[in-house]
Structure formats: C-alpha cells, structure tokens
Amino acid sequence: MKKKSMLVAMALLLGWMGCRADEGMWIPMLLKKYNIEDMQKQGFKLTAEDVYSINQASLKDAVVGLGREGYPFSHFCTAEIISDEGLMVTNHHCAFDMIQSHSSLEHNYLRDGFWAKDKQDELANPGITASILVRMEDVTDRINAQLTPEMSAEERNAKIKQVAARLEAEAVKGTNLQANIKPYFNGNQYFMSVFKIYKDVRLVGAPPSAVGKFGGDTDNWVWPRHTGDFSVLRIYAGKDNEPANYSPDNQPYKPSTFFKISTKGLKEGDFTMVFGYPGTTKEYLTSYAVEQIQDIENPHKIAIRTAKLNIINAAMESDELLRIKYAAKAASVANSWKKWQGEIKGLKRFNTVEKKQQEEQAFRQWAAGKPAYAHLLDQYKSLYDKRKDLILAQAYLTEAGKQGAEIVMWSAKVYNTLGSKEFINNPEQIRERIKAAAKEFYKDYDPATDCKILVEMLKLYNENLPAAWIPAEVQAAIAKKGVEAYAASLFKNSVFASEEAFNAFIDKVDGKSCRKLEKDPAYYLYHSIDLFYADNIYPELSRIENEVKVLDKTWLAAQMEMHPDKHFYADANSTLRVAYGKVQGYVPCDAVYYKHFTTLAGIMEKDNPEIYDYDVPQRLREIYEKKDFGRYTQDGEVPVCFIATNHTTGGNSGSPVLNAEGHLIGINFDRAWDGVMSDIQYNPEICRNISVDIRYVLFIIDKLAGASHLIDEMVIVD
C-alpha cells in the first residue's frame, strides 16, 4: 500500500515534470488564433476577447507599462490597476527609486515604509509614465511592401525606420495616443502598439524595506523566498480623465476596468497567467553566441561588479546615510551581477551549448543543398570569431570605464549638455536644468567611495585587457603616478568631485568657458575612453552586430521552415505579452523538493536582528505572536510567496498574476535561481517565476500599515 502510494506520488511528480511546455510569451492580439484553446484546456475560464479586445473593456486595459519620460516604450516594470480610482500595485523594487528619492534621514521611507493617509498625501514622481495599451496591429506587410531584394542591409534599415515613423504618425494623428512599432521574430514580423500614456503617477504606499526587500540581495533570485515585494501607486489624469502633466488639480484616473482580487487561495496545479511587459529574451541564439555569453561576457562583467559591490557594501555597512545614498545603486548593480552568475550555472548544468551544437548539426544536414541556408552557420562562426576580443574590450570600456566610477559618467553628461546648441540659445533654462540634475546626483553621491571604485576599475582594466585595448592617455597617466595616486589627483582636481565646487562652476559657466571642462581630469578620462571606443571598437563591433542581425532574421525563418509544426513565440521586446502555466514546486537537485509556497512562519524562521536583510519589523513579530492574521490565511498560515511555471523575464516585475477566472492572485517579481537561464533556454522542469501572494500584500496593508482605506477601494472576491 505504502509502496503503491509512493509510486503514484512519483508518477505525479514525473507527470508534473513531464515538460508540458509552459514556455513562451504570447502576443495578446493573437491569443484567439494560437493559444486560447490550449489555455482553456489548462483551466482558463475566460475567452480571448476577455483578455484582449478592441471593442469592449478587457483585462489589457488594467495592465500598465511603467516607463520614463523620453523612453515611455522601454517599460522598466509592469503594474496593474486594482480600483476604479486608478489605484495600482507593482513591486517594491520597481518603485524603489521613487521611494528612495522621497527619503531622507528625517523621513526614511526606505527603512520605515510610507503610507499616504489620504489622496492629498500621495507623492508625485515627475518623469514616471504609465502606458496603457489601446490596440495592436500587424504592420508586417505594410513595411515589407516598401522593401526590395536589391537593398543593402543599411538601406533596408533606413527604409524600415522611415516607414515605421510614418505609420506611427498616421495611426495616432489627431489623437492624444502614441504609437510604437517593434520588430518581432528577429525582424520577420512587425507589430504596432498604440498606447495612452499617463504622466502623473503618485506614490501611495510602500512597506518598510524589511518587508518589501526582506532577504535583500542575499535572497534575490532565490527560492524559497519571503519578500513582500510590492508597493502602491496611483495614476492621476486631467479633469477629462485624459493624460496630463502633474498638477495638484489632477484627478484619480477612472479606468475602463480593473482587476478584482481573489483571496480564494491556491494549490499546486492551479492555472496561472502573467500579463505584462517582458523586456528582452534571446531564445534563438546559436551555440557561438551562447558560448560568448557564458565564457566571456558574463564572467568579466561579474568580476567588474564584484569589485564595485565590495566597496559599496562596505560603505553602506559603515554609515546609515551612506546606506540610503547607495541603496538603489547597490540593488541595481547587484541584481544583474547575481543573475549573470545564475545564468552561467544553468547554461552549464543543462549543457545548452552542446544541445545547441547538436541542433545545429541537424540544421546543417537539413540545410545542405538549400542555397539560402547552407552557409548560415559558417557565416555565424566567422562573425563570432571576430567578435570575441571586441566584446571583451567593450565590457571593460563600458562597465569599468564609462560606467565605472560615477564621476566619469556624470562629467560627460554635464559636458554634453553645456556643449549643446540648446545651452547657447537658452543658457539660463539649461543652467537650471543642470542644477536640478546636480542636486539629485550629489544627494546620493559620496566622493570617497567613488574614488575607491575608480581605483579598482582601473586596476581591473589594466589586468584584464591587453595593452592595445587601453587608451594611451589612461596608460600614460597610470604609468606615471600609479593607479591610487592618479585617482586621488583626479578627485582633487576635478570640479565634479564636490557639490560646492560644481555649483560655483555652473553659476558662472557660459558657452565659451565650458570648453575648460575638456581639461577637467574626470572628463578627460571619459573622453579618452570614449574616443578610443569610437575609433577602435565601435565601428567594427557594430558592423559585426549588424551582420549578425541579418543572419538572425534568416536563422529564425529557417527554423520555422524546418519545424513547420512547432509553435514559435517571439522573443521578449518590452511589449505586452501573456505567459501561462501553473502553480508548481520543483526539484532543484537530487532528493530535494521545493514546495510551491512560503508562509509568515518562514519569515520568523529567518528573523535575525543582527543581519540587516533578515531583521523583521518589531510590529510584524507582534502580529505574528498574537496571530492577528484576519482573513488573509490558508490552512491557518499567512501565505507570503508562491512559484509557478510562467515564462517571465526582467520587465515582468510587477506583472499581475491571474487565476483561471482572471482575478489577481499575486504580483510577479522574480525567478528561482536554478532556472535563471530562462532568457536563453527555458526548461519547464526547473524554471519558475516567483510572485508575492496577494493575500500577503493585503495583510501587510491592513495589519502592518493600518491602511485599510486602501483595501476598501479594492474589490475582493473569493
């Protein structure tokens, strides 16, 4: 009997792992054609029209792409509307910059959390945009109609750009909408997305970092997880409910629909759908490309960031003000740093390069005798051979050089603004703009820490690049004085190293005297690196990358021809997508099974006042002691996070996680360590997205923050 039930359990486990492909990020307007039947088979109860419709309110109207002014189509995160007054939730880490920018030693919202008592109290975040998709359109034929086989790659690109700009303009003429065309399937198809973009997004609430970033960078990318990674925002609109710049007179936005919240609870196997804006995936790379990521790009970028993080973390440990200043920077440096490590691990563990090589072998056989494809892989190989050294140089020139010490980048930003025509035409306005940017910059800047970073960056540069790849001026300066002395004198003599010196300079500078900056040592360093890059790396590297792009288009078209029955999905490109799968645990390694959810009890297990990342707020300890859990429990426990098989990537953070009825059950925020390579190779056995359970979100808002007025705005169903 016992044996039999074990067998059944094993069969079930194998069945779960039996690779029903949950891979894919699907295009909402094509669900009806390609996915809805399968989704319904997996348990989804709604129709394709319920998800995406241009005739009636549909779920897409409540999904929001968060962007920045000037770059509204590069969504850095997703958010979702949960009330008829434009209330939204996203992740804590998505609003981290907003929370940080409102924080000071007196009002430390990062540490203590922030909850607006009423709408008057909600905090404006200039520059943040909230895009809502109005409709999508396949414009492939209209673009292709303008292309001819005789065109060179450059001519084609120029033509595509020109036609796309015209189509975008035509699509929104006479409206307050904005259109954006992007390539899909490596440029084999083009879709236009038309958005309404709201420009007044306010911070309504955020839990303390000890909840919203619980586990910090230690637990980042890791399951089991106990992070309450959420924050609350609100969209404001003009009196006509249309997009408007920030104004105290703006009104809460009235959406055509919003997500209802389900507290029904979840179990393994339940259908889940993630609806959001995944940024970038590279699922159709060749083995040559994956090899370079695994063996060159990732390892060197990791080494550079390790050096940075050692310095930043030590500074943050030493002083509370430095912790505030560097919190957002450290989190963003650490995030990719850790992800790249997980990616290498996963690629090696699942032999991605070898698997791709085998597939390529099969491709070679299939393509033999087909003139369009027979030499494709050889062409790839020769391009990637040439790319190898250039990509290494690029990693150092950018990560360690231009983006190494902050002073270097900052000097360039100021120099470029002062050197612009705008400054000559409009000096006072531009001066004020620079002063405002400087205030932001120096608020979070510590020259002593930055100087240490510069020293380490230059050392790494010297150790890892052949002399031929290091700008001569940099070599000379270092050879003369040694790295430490060079960096010290740079900070001593640069006008960018202190806020006072900078302000004194900027007050007096004019269109002529700004040229003096060319001799400033920080800018001089930037300029030498930039010039070297522009002369020696960029032209050849971009030529190669452009040629690779041309091959990529043919490569994917050939794959589709070779596998006519396979259902391909387009790589993520920061456009709205649907991923569907189910709640499910996984086996990370021999003999271990990870359950699909975590609970508040697990937070208490991790509690340790000595460790910053695990120091549970005292009030939460008390609530736990008293078991004051309200209605936010399942089997007597407060659920915190759960995992599922939805295929997600960066940009999907903050995305709504929906159940079979289309109700909100969680907010997506991360992926589990063993499957982080999913941007390059998805593996259904082990790739899991991590979401914060909506009941934990409600529990924190209600019990920890006492902000039940927000809960009253929501519609909660069972």
Ligand code: ARG
């Ligand atoms: N790994 C998640 C993502 O890629 C969360 C990052 C924020 N958290 C952090 N500890 N840095 O965005």
Ligand code: ASP
């Ligand atoms: N944490 C990511 C984000 O911010 C999501 C992911 O990479 O899985 O979008």
